[in-house]
Amino acid sequence: MHGVVTVNRRGRKTSPDKEVSHTPVLLHEVVSLLAPRPGGRYIDGTVGLGGHAVALLTAAGEGASLLAIDADPDALAVARQRLASFGERVTLVQANFATLQEVASSTGYQQVSGVLLDLGVSSLQFGPRGRGFTFSWDQPLDMRMDPSLPVSAREIVNDWEEQDLAGVIYQYGEERRSRAIARSIVRARPLMTTAELARAVEQAVGGAGSRIHPATRTFQALRIAVNRELDSLTSALRQAHDLLDVPGGRLAVISYHSLEDRIVKGFFRQAARDCLCPPELPVCRCGHRATVRLVTHGAIQPSPTELAANPRARSARLRVAERLAENASGPS
Numbered sequence: 177m178h179g180v181v182t183v184n185r186r187g188r189k190t191s192p193d194k195e196v197s198h199t200p201v202l203l204h205e206v207v208s209l210l211a212p213r214p215g216g217r218y219i220d221g222t223v224g225l226g227g228h229a230v231a232l233l234t235a236a237g238e239g240a241s242l243l244a245i246d247a248d249p250d251a252l253a254v255a256r257q258r259l260a261s262f263g264e265r266v267t268l269v270q271a272n273f274a275t276l277q278e279v280a281s282s283t284g285y286q287q288v289s290g291v292l293l294d295l296g297v298s299s300l301q302f303g304p305r306g307r308g309f310t311f312s313w314d315q316p317l318d319m320r321m322d323p324s325l326p327v328s329a330r331e332i333v334n335d336w337e338e339q340d341l342a343g344v345i346y347q348y349g350e351e352r353r354s355r356a357i358a359r360s361i362v363r364a365r366p367l368m369t370t371a372e373l374a375r376a377v378e379q380a381v382g383g384a385g386s387r388i389h390p391a392t393r394t395f396q397a398l399r400i401a402v403n404r405e406l407d408s409l410t411s412a413l414r415q416a417h418d419l420l421d422v423p424g425g426r427l428a429v430i431s432y433h434s435l436e437d438r439i440v441k442g443f444f445r446q447a448a449r450d451c452l453c454p455p456e457l458p459v460c461r462c463g464h465r466a467t468v469r470l471v472t473h474g475a476i477q478p479s480p481t482e483l484a485a486n487p488r489a490r491s492a493r494l495r496v497a498e499r500l501a502e503n504a505s506g507p508s
């Protein structure tokens with residue numbers, strides 16, 4: 177079975193105590209809704225440790241090919257090893273999916289049967305040798321998926337004005353105690369590690385009494401800011417849409433928090449509507465025509481069985497849309 181990956185950061189098999197394992201989220205649902213077929217061409221914009229990619233290529237069968245992208249070179253090294261048996265059917269590229277069109281055209285993937293974006297962070301990045309994405313391990317504060325990005329979490333935490341810091345924590349962490357947290361962070365400077373940051377947050381908001389760790393939202397906010405995750409997603413959705421076969425190409429997106437899911441839902445809803453005029457206008461003036469139909473109505477969430485096996489999947493939401501024929505009408 178391809179369900180669990182067991183590799184180290186360089187893609188080599190490791191002894192059990194040094195393992196990094198990643199269980200692909202909503203795997204069965206992704207495969208059945210993207211419905212890969214022989215000869216199909218696919219893009220995995222977040223190949224991570226390759227779990228979904230292996231399953232898609234295996235289900236597709238003969239002649240299917242895959243463009244596998246990830247911003248993180250370490251993840252890509254793992255995926256390269258994991259996907260080696262598919263030979264030339266796989267093209268791997270280290271890139272941000274915000275540059276999807278460019279990567280697709282430079283690799284000959286201008287028109288594809290399906291695109292998958294499984295957003296967020298892999299267990300490699302959340303693990304003991306990650307780059308400071310989590311307070312579960314005491315690591316240097318970094319949070320860059322692509323280590324060549326100019327700004328890391330350390331600069332944001334140590335150099336930004338308190339007000340800007342509070343703004344980011346509020347906006348991207350949906351954290352209502354953002355001002356107190358920013359004040360505590362500024363007081364505790366310099367902060368160099370995840371444990372120091374977690375402690376500064378706890379000093380502001382207390383350490384107990386919540387379902388989640390008090391620093392969860394702050395870490396999420398910094399990660400989104402460092403990697404400009406929401407801008408990249410907004411831009412990638414349009415590009416992925418434009419790369420899909422007309423008709424029939426499918427885009428599947430798994431999001432892990434409400435900010436991402438809101439962007440995906442908004443994009444899909446708008447693309448699936450025939451008119452975007454305000455309801456008070458008696459006749460359509462915008463001329464917008466639906467370019468997709470929604471394959472999923474409402475987001476698909478992991479089953480209780482999946483959650484029991486993989487509690488990390490709890491916040492996952494899968495949405496899928498399919499390109500319509502030109503001039504086809506969708507429900508408005």
Ligand SMILES: C[S@@+](CC[C@H](N)C(=O)[O-])C[C@H]1O[C@@H](n2cnc3c(N)ncnc32)[C@H](O)[C@@H]1O
Nearest residue numbers: 200222224225226227228246247248272273294
């Ligand atoms: C949840 S993991 C994907 C796991 C993968 N589906 C699997 O089965 O192993 C998300 C991956 O997306 C990558 N990623 C996140 N944002 C990205 C972006 N804007 N561009 C490219 N890769 C990105 C991360 O580096 C991470 O490896």
